[in-house]
Structure formats: structure tokens, C-alpha cells
Amino acid sequence: MNQPPVGVAVVSGAGSGIGREIALALARRGRCLALVGRRAEPLSRVLAESGARGLVLDQDVRDAGGLAAAAIRVESELGPVEEVVPAAGIASVAPFLATPAADFEAALATNLTGVANLARAFLPAMLERRRGVLVALLSVASRRAFPGWSAYCSSKFGLLGLVEVLREELAGTGVRVVAVTPGATASPLWNGLPGQWDRTRMIPPAEVARAVLWALDADPSVAVEEIRLRPPGGDL
Numbered sequence: 324m325n326q327p328p329v330g331v332a333v334v335s336g337a338g339s340g341i342g343r344e345i346a347l348a349l350a351r352r353g354r355c356l357a358l359v360g361r362r363a364e365p366l367s368r369v370l371a372e373s374g375a376r377g378l379v380l381d382q383d384v385r386d387a388g389g390l391a392a393a394a395i396r397v398e399s400e401l402g403p404v405e406e407v408v409p410a411a412g413i414a415s416v417a418p419f420l421a422t423p424a425a426d427f428e429a430a431l432a433t434n435l436t437g438v439a440n441l442a443r444a445f446l447p448a449m450l451e452r453r454r455g456v457l458v459a460l461l462s463v464a465s466r467r468a469f470p471g472w473s474a475y476c477s478s479k480f481g482l483l484g485l486v487e488v489l490r491e492e493l494a495g496t497g498v499r500v501v502a503v504t505p506g507a508t509a510s511p512l513w514n515g516l517p518g519q520w521d522r523t524r525m526i527p528p529a530e531v532a533r534a535v536l537w538a539l540d541a542d543p544s545v546a547v548e549e550i551r552l553r554p555p556g557g558d559l
């Protein structure tokens with residue numbers, strides 16, 4: 324007898340931090356993985372660690388055309404995509420006037436347009452099947468202003484808008500849009516950022532993955548819109 328396909332989870336930024344934990348958690352649930360990031364090597368390590376069947380896509384999320392081609396490849400080589408988790412992201416810290424224009428643009432292109440590019444590539448097939456979930460990684464910086472974080476806050480405030488519009492547009496289609504909104508999380512994102520950052524006060528990335536799984540497990544009779552996670556000692 325033919326087994327039904329196990330379903331595929333697409334995770335960008337899966338080579339490290341939060342994306343890595345989400346990919347490993349989804350693999351433990353039996354998903355095939357399509358892992359997206361600029362560098363193949365960390366993605367290959369995560370895929371091997373997961374033990375899952377899957378694909379490594381060394382693909383920049385700023386490249387819309389590359390993602391469209393990747394989506395066709397994923398559906399044909401792995402099967403139907405059930406979850407898309409755009410977790411690729413970058414941060415830079417400097418006062419606005421000291422932020423190079425290129426850094427500002429890179430944050431918007433990666434953290435905001437990169438999510439739109441993934442959604443544009445993978446949502447059509449999910450909508451055709453009338454099933455699937457887009458899980459976006461918002462941030463405490465989607466609503467709160469932090470001095471020195473103009474590029475990051477601009478990208479994440481913008482992403483909040485995109486996610487909320489998508490949720491309204493997709494209501495009733497069978498495709499869900501969930502936002503997970505962490506405060507400071509102990510990932511490599513903080514490496515090299517100017518300032519003192521106490522990682523012992525931050526959320527463990529595995530807890531963000533746990534929140535994602537909780538949202539995915541929700542009964543179809545309820546729409547989980549957003550889960551907010553904060554460090555218990557307050558924002559950093």
C-alpha cells in the first residue's frame with residue numbers, strides 16, 4: 324500500500340539559532356526538511372543532525388527568483404509543503420545617523436522582503452491544497468523602539484504589518500498565519516553586535532521552537548494568531 328507523503332517543512336535561517344531549533348523540532352515530528360540559508364555547510368550539519376530526509380538550499384532569501392525555483396524543486400523532490408518558517412534574519416546596532424545605508428537596506432531586504440519572497444514562493448501550492456501554516460518570527464522589536472536598532476526595528480515593525488495583512492487575506496482559506504514574537508533569545512544573532520549582552524538573561528532558542536510546535540498543534544477550531552515570549556527578567 325502507498326504511504327501518504329510525510330509533508331515538508333521549509334525553514335529559512337535553519338543553520339543556526341532559532342531556525343535550527345525549529346528545524347530539529349519539526350524533524351522530530353517526522354517532517355522532511357527544506358533548509359534555506361546563504362551557507363550550505365551549517366544547513367548540511369543541521370540536516371544530518373536531524374536525521375530527516377531533506378534538501379539543503381544555499382539560497383539568499385533576498386533573491387525572489389531563486390526562491391521561486393527552490394519552491395518548485397522542493398515540491399517535486401520532497402513533496403507537499405506543510406509549514407513555511409521564515410527564520411532568516413540579521414541585526415546591526417548603531418545610532419540611525421551612523422548606520423550605513425547598506426546595513427539599513429540589508430535589514431529590510433532580509434527581515435521583511437525576504438519573508439515576502441518566501442511567502443510568494445511557497446503559499447500558492449499551499450493555497451491550492453487549502454492547508455498549511457506560515458510561521459513568522461516577529462520580535463519584541465516589532466512593537467517596541469530600542470535606540471540603536473533603527474534598521475532592525477524598521478524591518479520588524481514592517482514585518483508585523485505584512486504578517487497581519489497576510490492573516491486577514493488568508494482567513495478561511497485553510498492556510499494559517501502564525502506569528503511567534505520572542506524577546507532577546509540566546510542565539511548567534513548577538514555575536515559581534517556592539518554592547519554587553521547577558522545571554523544568561525535571554526530565552527533559550529529551544530523554547531521558541533516549543534512555542535512554534537504548540538501553535539502547530541492547535542485544533543483547527545481555533546486560530547492561534549501570535550505567541551509572545553519575553554525573558555522572565557524583562558527586555559535587555
Ligand SMILES: NC(=O)c1ccc[n+]([C@@H]2O[C@H](COP(=O)([O-])OP(=O)(O)OC[C@H]3O[C@@H](n4cnc5c(N)ncnc54)[C@H](OP(=O)(O)O)[C@@H]3O)[C@@H](O)[C@H]2O)c1
Pocket residue numbers: 335336337338339340341342359360361362363365382383384385409410411412413433434437460461462463504505506507508509510511512513
Ligand atoms: N535572537 C533574538 O534575540 C531574536 C529575538 C526575536 C526575533 N528574532 C528573529 O528570529 C529569527 C532567527 O534569528 P536567530 O536569533 O536565530 O539568528 P541567527 O542565529 O543569527 O540565525 C539567522 C540565520 O539567518 C540566515 N540568514 C541571514 N541572512 C540571510 C539571507 N539573506 N538569506 C538566507 N539566510 C540568511 C543565517 O545563515 P547564513 O548566514 O548562512 O545565511 C543564519 O543561519 C530572525 O528573524 C530574528 O530576527 C531573534
